[in-house]
Amino acid sequence: MNTSYPKGMEKLLSGSINASTDTLKAALLPSGYAFSVSHEFVSQLGSIIGTAQPLLNKTITGGVLDADDLDFGALAPGSTIGSVVIFKDTGNTSTSPVLFFLDTVTGLPMATNGGAVTIPWDNGVKKIARINLPIYPKAAEKMWSGSINFSADNIRVALLPSAYVYDAAHEFLPDVGxxxxxxxxxxxxxxxxxxxxADDANFGALAAGSTIGSVLLYKDTGTPATSPLIARITDVLGLPLSTNGGGLALQWSNGAARIFSLVPA
Structure with missing residues (x-):
């Protein structure tokens, strides 16, 4: 059920994970391990099989995390590998946050027999993990590098006209017009x-004559040319909406994903 750990995704959204520079490792878990949304650190996973291996030659392109395939070397016989966990290694299992749980991996489950074990990453669009729409790809790269902190940064919400044409290359506020x-x-x-x-947003009275097509989130640096776009949200009740001089209050979804979620539904 390849998924992410909610506590790990909290840390990613808070800017405390830098996938480019942090030591990320992969560990093999026995088939008896039961995934739990409450698991936060490696110490909560129980025993692992073999020795955790670092992700080598990491790349982050367009919000996609990739790295070399994993080589765990020879593993003693008698275990059954059921899943792979990606975590940030702090040097202490009690403070090393778990990020991703992967059990849909080629070759798993696998019984160890004393031979070498290698784990290939997916060669499709997801690779190891992917931050996808509604996040802009360039914003996803910044999120992976810890340069957007949704708890502390000045995040703003804006309204985009229906004439705006999404472009995956858009990166900064002037790009949207x-x-x-x-x-x-x-x-x-x-x-x-x-x-x-977040709280719902009250835009007050808007001049007549425009058509709102989507909602934009961006990080305000104080300079539009360096203010990164974050997300364009189109699935908003009532959009597209023609302005008529009246007030507009934007209500975020009350569903599980709220504004957006880094945990698969």
Missing amino acids: TLIGSALPLDGRSVAGGVLD
Whole structure:
């Protein structure tokens, strides 16, 4: 059921994971391990099979994390490998956060027999892990590198006209063109369980004559040319919406994903 650990995704959203520079490792877990959303650190996983191996030659392109295939060397016979866990190694299992749980991996489950074990990563679009839409690919790269902190950074919400054409290469605020009305701070934010949520946004009265097509999140650095786009959200009740001079209050979803989630549904 390849998935992510909610506590690990909280750390990713809070900017405390830098996949480019942190020591990320992969560990083999026995088939008896039961995934739990409450697991936060390696010490909670129980025993691992063999020795955890570092992710070598990591790359992050367009929000996709990849690395060399894993070589665990010869493993003693008598175990059954059921899954792979990716974690950030702090040098202490009690503080090393778990990030991803992968049990849909070529060759698993696998009984060890004393021979060498290698684990190939997916060669499809997901590779090891992928931060996908509604996140802009360039924003996903920044999230992987820990340069966006959804708890502390000045994150703002804005309205995009229906004429805006999404482009995966868009990176900074000027790339989207003219906004409708004024951007608002994303107040009351939380990243619990890897899910971004916030207070609803009241844009007040908007001049008539525009059509709102989607909602934009971006990090405001104080300079538009360096303010990175984060996400374009199109699945909003009531959009597209023609402005008529009346007030507009944006209500975020009350579903499990809220604004967006880094944990698969």
